[in-house]
Amino acid sequence: MANTDQHTIELHGDEEIIEVIELNETEPGPDDLADDLDDVDFEDDGGEGGEDWETEDEMDFGEEEEEGGEQDDSELTFSKHTGSVFCVGLDPATNSMAVTGGEDDKAYVWRLSDGEVLFECSGHKDSVTCVAFSHDSSLVASGDMSGLIKVWEVEAKKEVWSFEVSDLEWLEWHPCAPVLLAGTDDGNMWMWKIPGGECKMFASPARHANGRLLPDGKRAVVGYEDGSIRVWDLKQGNATHVVKGRDGHQGAVTCLASNKDGSLVVTGSVDGSAKLINTLTGKMVCVFSVDGLKGTVSTSPGETNSVESVGFCNILPLVGVAYLDGTLVIYDLATQGIRHRCRHEAGIVHMQWEESSTLVSTCGLDGALRQWDARSGSLVSEYLGHRAEILAFAINRDSSMAVTASGDNQAKVFCLQRPDR
Numbered sequence: 372m373a374n375t376d377q378h379t380i381e382l383h384g385d386e387e388i389i390e391v392i393e394l395n396e397t398e399p400g401p402d403d404l405a406d407d408l409d410d411v412d413f414e415d416d417g418g419e420g421g422e423d424w425e426t427e428d429e430m431d432f433g434e435e436e437e438e439g440g441e442q443d444d445s446e447l448t449f450s451k452h453t454g455s456v457f458c459v460g461l462d463p464a465t466n467s468m469a470v471t472g473g474e475d476d477k478a479y480v481w482r483l484s485d486g487e488v489l490f491e492c493s494g495h496k497d498s499v500t501c502v503a504f505s506h507d508s509s510l511v512a513s514g515d516m517s518g519l520i521k522v523w524e525v526e527a528k529k530e531v532w533s534f535e536v537s538d539l540e541w542l543e544w545h546p547c548a549p550v551l552l553a554g555t556d557d558g559n560m561w562m563w564k565i566p567g568g569e570c571k572m573f574a575s576p577a578r579h580a581n582g583r584l585l586p587d588g589k590r591a592v593v594g595y596e597d598g599s600i601r602v603w604d605l606k607q608g609n610a611t612h613v614v615k616g617r618d619g620h621q622g623a624v625t626c627l628a629s630n631k632d633g634s635l636v637v638t639g640s641v642d643g644s645a646k647l648i649n650t651l652t653g654k655m656v657c658v659f660s661v662d663g664l665k666g667t668v669s670t671s672p673g674e675t676n677s678v679e680s681v682g683f684c685n686i687l688p689l690v691g692v693a694y695l696d697g698t699l700v701i702y703d704l705a706t707q708g709i710r711h712r713c714r715h716e717a718g719i720v721h722m723q724w725e726e727s728s729t730l731v732s733t734c735g736l737d738g739a740l741r742q743w744d745a746r747s748g749s750l751v752s753e754y755l756g757h758r759a760e761i762l763a764f765a766i767n768r769d770s771s772m773a774v775t776a777s778g779d780n781q782a783k784v785f786c787l788q789r790p791d792r
Contacts, residue, residue, distance in 0.1 A: 443756035445783035449486050451479050456776035457500045459765050464508035466767045468525070469774050471782045472499030478513040480525065483772070483784060490528035495519055501542035505549055510565060512551055514539045520553060522565050532566035540579045546588050554582040560593055562605060573603055575610075580624040585633035585650065592636050592650060594624025600638055602650050612653025619655075620644065630683040637690050639678025645692045647704075657707045659692055661700055680722040684729060689745050691731050693719035699733055701745050711748025715741070721763055725770040732773065732787075734761035740775055740785060754785045 454474025461483075462468040468489065472478040478492035478499045492499070492513040501514035510531070514520040518536040523529065538556040545552070549565045560573040560582060577595035584591045590611070591603045598620030602612040620640035627638040629650070637659075639645045647656040661676070680693040688704035697715035699722060702708065717737035724731045729745040738757035743750055759778035766773045766787070773785045 441755075441758070443783075444754045444785060445756040446786050447483075447486050447784040448756075449479075449481055449782040449784075450780065451481070451488060452477070452780050452782070454498070454780060455759075455762065455778040456780065456782050457498060458502045458763050459774050459776040459782060460503045460511075461765045461767050461774060462504040462508035462511075462525075463506060463768065464504075466769070466772075468504070468508070469765075469782070469784075470502045470504060470511050470513070471774075471776055472502040472513055472515075473776075473780070474498045476515065478502050478511075480511055480523070483774070486784075489525075490523070492521060492523055492530075494521065494530070494533075501539060501553075503542055503544055505544045505565075506547050510544075510549060512542055512544065512565075514542045514553065518555060520551075522551065532563075532568060534561075534563065534568070534570075536561060541582050543582070543584050545584060546586065548588070552582070552584055552591060554579045554593060558595065560591065560603065571605075571608060573608060573610075575601060581627055583627055583629060583636075585629050585636075586631065587633050590633070590650065592627060592629065592648075594620075594627050594638050594640075596623045598622055598624065598640060598642070600624065600627075600636075600648060602653060612650070614648055614653060614655060618646075620646065625678055626680050628682045631685055635683070637681045637683065637692075639681045639692060641677045643676045643678065643694075645678050645681055645690070645702075647690070647707075659690065659700070659702045659707065661694070661698065661709065661712070679719055680733075682722055682724050682731070684724050684731070684745060685726060686729050687745065689729070691722050691724065691745070693722040693733060695719070697735065699731070699743065701731075701748065711743075711745065713743045713748055713750070717760075720761060723764070723766055725766065726768070728770065730770070732764070732766060734764050734775060736760040738777065738779075740764060740773060742787065752787070754787075756783050756785075757781065 452473040452475050456471050456473040458472045460470045470480045476495045480489045495515040497515040497517040499513050499515050504511050512522050518539045520534050522532040524531045536555045540554045542553045551563050551565050553561045558575040558578045562571045577597045580594050580596050582593035594600045599615035601610040604611050620642050622640050622642035625639050629636045636648045636650055645659040677695040682691050690702045692700045695718045697718050699713040701711040703710045717735050719733050719735045722733045730742050732742050734740050740754040742752045757777040757779050761775045761777050764773050764775040775783050
């Protein structure tokens with residue numbers, strides 16, 4: 372277990388640093404944290420706005436279109452970025468806005484209905500790889516590879532806070548309060564009240580790979596480069612559980628996801644295995660692997676098939692594990708066995724379950740977005756339009772729309788249609 376008395380607090384510029392953020396004094400959920408932050412004032416830094424959008428009819432596909440065109444199933448294409456689009460987020464309150472970040476060192480907040488840019492998140496020094504709206508969509512965060520994080524007030528379209536850390540790995544908002552968490556490649560996890568800037572840092576002896584805030588808003592789970600996983604108590608500032616050695620991974624943790632109540636986490640690694648961990652006890656429950664041999668999923672001798680994305684189904688006791696070789700495997704939690712294998716022609720980058728169905732969506736290196744039915748393992752729909760790999764996607768609250776980010780410098784909006792919708 373990590374030494375909980377040795378995490379450090381550092382001063383940065385004029386930021387106010389405090390030792391502990393009181394997330395919760397009592398047993399009830401994280402709503403108490405939001406109440407504690409009512410008196411936080413916003414700063415008044417300015418931001419710039421702009422617009423650039425194209426509808427399906429207005430897009431110019433150049434030589435490809437002149438030769439007869441390629442299939443494009445999207446409803447709208449956003450083409451403001453001048454480099455690969457690495458990340459995308461949708462606003463949870465109104466489901467009317469998207470934020471995308473890219474290789475051009477910029478992020479844009481834009482309207483889903485017509486692609487109009489609401490404002491530009493400028494001032495970054497490197498590729499923007501992390502973007503996210505706060506729980507009430509009043510704030511949006513953008514973070515670049517160099518570690519510069521900016522927060523913008525959506526209604527006022529202006530920057531209200533910024534902070535610089537080491538190379539950024541992940542970024543996530545608290546589920547019900549203006550509190551932002553981030554992980555960096557040096558093994559540290561940061562937590563800030565926004566926009567006041569009160570800060571707490573969680574230090575680890577291992578370097579970062581991935582992290583996620585658990586649904587209770589009181590804990591976070593972080594996977595590291597050495598294959599270990601830590602469950603952090605955000606109020607106390609210590610790791611309550613450390614999973615490592617035989618129970619941990621034999622390579623860097625690439626992805627993780629929790630079930631709806633946060634009691635279970637599934638983690639994926641470059642070692643080719645996915646592990647189910649009980650966050651309350653810190654015990655490893657089981658190992659998922661496609662060949663039945665724990666921790667060894669080989670594509671050829673001496674090589675492992677890295678796990679790229681994982682997730683829990685909310686409707687049935689199922690776990691989805693997406694592999695670099697293009698295989699999506701649906702595992703049964705009860706038997707820990709394979710229920711379905713869903714084959715792709717290229718590697719999978721990301722997978723996501725719908726909130727209230729057994730459909731799981733995938734995107735990958737072939738530039739297609741696909742939906743699979745976990746009950747039957749069959750392909751339900753396929754959406755084409757990108758000319759390069761899809762690097763990320765997000766699905767709105769009612770699962771009627773997906774927004775993709777691609778290496779072709781574009782983001783696209785797809786209408787997700789099913790016979791029963």
